[in-house]
Amino acid sequence: xxxxxxxxxxxxxxxxxxxxxxxxxxxxxxxxxxxxxxxxxxxxxxxxxxxxxxxxxxxxxxxxxxxxxxxxxxxxxxxxxxxxxxxxxxxxxxxxxxxxxxxxx
Numbered sequence: 001x002x003x004x005x006x007x008x009x010x011x012x013x014x015x016x017x018x019x020x021x022x023x024x025x026x027x028x029x030x031x032x033x034x035x036x037x038x039x040x041x042x043x044x045x046x047x048x049x050x051x052x053x054x055x056x057x058x059x060x061x062x063x064x065x066x067x068x069x070x071x072x073x074x075x076x077x078x079x080x081x082x083x084x085x086x087x088x089x090x091x092x093x094x095x096x097x098x099x100x101x102x103x104x105x
Contacts, residue, residue, distance in 0.1 A: 079085035 076085065
């Protein structure tokens with residue numbers, strides 16, 4: 001997003017009047033402030049600290065288990081097999097149509 005703003009600013013610099021150049025200067029200051037705040041707030045992922053609430057042992061235990069809730073999955077499978085799983089066909093149709101529109105654009 002910042003790159004898009006910079007490109008727009010550069011385009012305005014090449015063909016602009018005095019008033020437009022003043023706006024460009026103000027925009028440059030705002031972009032610089034945003035860039036500074038972004039660089040200050042970077043999180044160090046490589047430091048090995050995932051979270052202060054989750055220990056490394058917990059993460060190791062979670063890694064050993066599959067990320068699937070087997071109880072819920074079996075409940076849904078049995079409901080589908082019995083024909084008692086509720087389907088909202090309008091929601092399904094809307095979601096398919098939205099996906100089609102996204103692919104078309």
